[in-house]
Amino acid sequence: MNNKENPRKRYISQVYTALEKNPNLVNEDTVVAGDFNWSVMWDESPNSPLCGDFGDVQRELNQNGLYSAYHTVSGDEFGEETEATFYMHKKKERPYHIDYAFLPRELMDSDEDLTVGEYEHWIEASDHVPLVVTF
Numbered sequence: 023m024n025n026k027e028n029p030r031k032r033y034i035s036q037v038y039t040a041l042e043k044n045p046n047l048v049n050e051d052t053v054v055a056g057d058f059n060w061s062v063m064w065d066e067s068p069n070s071p072l073c074g075d076f077g078d079v080q081r082e083l084n085q086n087g088l089y090s091a092y093h094t095v096s097g098d099e100f101g102e103e104t105e106a107t108f109y110m111h112k113k114k115e116r117p118y119h120i121d122y123a124f125l126p127r128e129l130m131d132s133d134e135d136l137t138v139g140e141y142e143h144w145i146e147a148s149d150h151v152p153l154v155v156t157f
Contacts, residue, residue, distance in 0.1 A: 023152045030073045034060035035068035038074025041082045050087030055123040057108075064099035067129060067147045076100070091155045105138040113148045114141055130157075 024032045024143040031039060037058060046090060048054060057074070067154075080090070081098065098104055106117030139151030 030071060032072070033144065034058055034076050034079055035074045038072075038082070043073065043080065043112075048083065048086045048088060050126045050128075052086070052088060053125050053129075054083060054088060055153075057121050059120055060102055061118055083124045087122050087126055089127055089130065090132040091123045091125050091130060092119070092138070092153060094130050105154050106141075106151070107138060108150050109141060110132055110149065112145050114145075117141075121150060121153045123153060125155065125157070126149055142153065 058079070060076050062076040062080070065072075065077050083089075083146065092098070092103070092105075093100060095105065103119035106119055107121035108118045110116035133157040135154075136156045137152075139154070141151060144151040
């Protein structure tokens, strides 16, 4: 959430803080998935100094044996995703990828199927489209 009392702890910093304060929260048997409300492309913004950014969260999850299913399957780099999971103000011309599923590597080595919902099908229900991982 957008923490107005402590702006350094907003959005992705809340995920980082949870991982930092609870080192046993995740391990190689955990799945971490959801709306992170952040992209690595915003990590360097001078208007967004954080106490932990997306790159920090990604590194922490990777160190615990968890990897982004979307990026592993698609081969896209973080911040350069070809499929969006969020459309700001429901506008097709404002796409971002801010929803993630971090899985153990062994689950991604199986017959994993990954799909991202289509804008036209989901936009009436939400500004997000689903990221579905089947394994």
